[in-house]
Amino acid sequence: MGIDVTHLAISLIKVRLRDAFGDTARYQVIGEPTTAEDAAELAESDKYQFQWWALGLVGARPVDQKKGADKGIDGRLYFHDGSPTTRQIIFSVRRETQGNGPA
Numbered sequence: 001m002g003i004d005v006t007h008l009a010i011s012l013i014k015v016r017l018r019d020a021f022g023d024t025a026r027y028q029v030i031g032e033p034t035t036a037e038d039a040a041e042l043a044e045s046d047k048y049q050f051q052w053w054a055l056g057l058v059g060a061r062p063v064d065q066k067k068g069a070d071k072g073i074d075g076r077l078y079f080h081d082g083s084p085t086t087r088q089i090i091f092s093v094r095r096e097t098q099g100n101g102p103a
Contacts, residue, residue, distance in 0.1 A: 007032070007042075007049050011056025043095040051075070051093040060091050 010029060016026040033039040033053060043050040051074050060075035070098055076089040 007056060008052035008062060011052065014056070015059070040095070047095070050095060054093045055091060058091070060089070 011031065014027075014029070017027060033042050039050070039053075040051060051061055053103050055075040058077060058089070060077040062075050073090050073094050074093045077089040079087050079089070081087055
């Protein structure tokens with residue numbers, strides 16, 4: 001049994017379980033958004049937890065865990081495509097606000 005209160009830590013543990021046990025890992029996450037409404041509620045209550053949760057959905061890592069100016073870059077996903085250079089995808093997490101476009 002494990003208990004943590006941040007979506008950043010939850011994402012990390014999920015990756016570690018998958019890496020260690022593959023599809024045989026069985027666990028239940030309580031409190032993680034499972035619907036669009038849940039995600040909107042998380043975005044309203046804590047934008048950093050929302051960012052970390054969203055980045056975890058695609059396996060990206062947050063750029064900086066400190067709360068503050070991030071210059072629009074919230075996360076990065078590193079990968080190899082066969083070349084000797086490590087590539088990256090840069091993520092900027094935004095939430096939609098009702099009728100006003102991106103927030």
